[in-house]
């Protein structure tokens with residue numbers, strides 16, 4: 273971090289991470305540094321739970337075109353890689369209530385429009401490769417009504433009918449990135465993430481997702497256990513991908529010739545009740561569930577379909593849900609102790 277003029281090592285890649293203050297962006301900065309990149313991180317805010325490892329971290333609002341230009345500008349040449357994670361997003365309590373729809377659509381679309389426009393009008397649009405983080409939320413609701421047999425293969429995205437405005441914006445932006453590839457030759461890579469979780473993710477405040485929320489609720493119980501609230505009847509299904517697997521798959525996609533969109537997720541589908549059971553075992557606390565039936569939920573069933581990514585990138589997830597939850601629970605437990 274710092275505002276000194278960056279010193280570039282000859283030959284090393286230069287990467288810009290948009291949304292570097294967030295969960296996946298923060299982990300990506302760390303992974304890129306470990307691979308020898310010079311990294312600039314940009315976000316509205318610095319990371320909440322750690323210090324950014326970026327060589328340079330700029331607090332910028334990427335909804336503003338001139339600030340995206342600033343984020344992309346270097347004293348010589350252009351970024352080799354841009355990872356676009358910045359978005360207005362959160363868990364079910366944020367994106368499925370309808371209260372944030374206008375901001376979610378406007379803010380995220382504006383960021384993607386700006387990033388692509390600035391790269392397209394740079395001196396060499398084809399020199400910068402851009403990764404875009406789309407979501408499993410683009411898949412049509414009608415294919416995700418049966419919790420035991422959700423359909424989320426890449427080609428099933430159309431006819432489109434995502435169940436949230438967040439999903440519609442992601443679908444629009446996927447098409448936007450594809451259009452800039454067609455018309456400006458910008459090298460884009462697009463992944464559809466399926467529920468990424470792990471340490472350094474939001475775990476309280478209303479934007480947290482199910483794994484973090486359940487870890488927090490169980491970590492707050494006494495050692496003798498107790499009851500927690502779970503949204504819905506708990507029979508809704510999901511799969512969850514541990515962050516290290518997500519980063520590895522993303523980097524593999526970025527360096528491949530495959531443009532996407534491709535699913536990046538786990539195929540270990542569980543019900544939310546089973547997720548609670550896993551966390552309860554990891555915490556070693558007996559837990560009973562009070563189901564909140566009128567809470568915001570999302571689709572009835574969802575699972576990643578990894579056939580395409582296996583064939584094009586030879587990638588598959590390696591962390592079991594139990595292993596990922598063990599690491600995440602320990603981290604959230606430590607965070608809680610820090611504020612008690």
Ligand code: NAD
Pocket residue numbers: 290291292293294295296297314315316317332333334335356357358359360361362379383405406407408464465466467468469474481
């Ligand atoms: P996150 O909320 O932790 O990170 C997003 C970051 O974008 C935040 O730090 C936020 O401050 C930043 N941001 C928002 N508006 C901005 C603006 N105007 N200017 C600059 N920065 C801004 O989310 P995440 O979990 O790290 O997700 C990263 C990306 O992956 C998002 O695009 C998200 O939609 C996508 N995605 C995530 C998941 C998941 O399970 N985490 C699943 C599917 C897709």
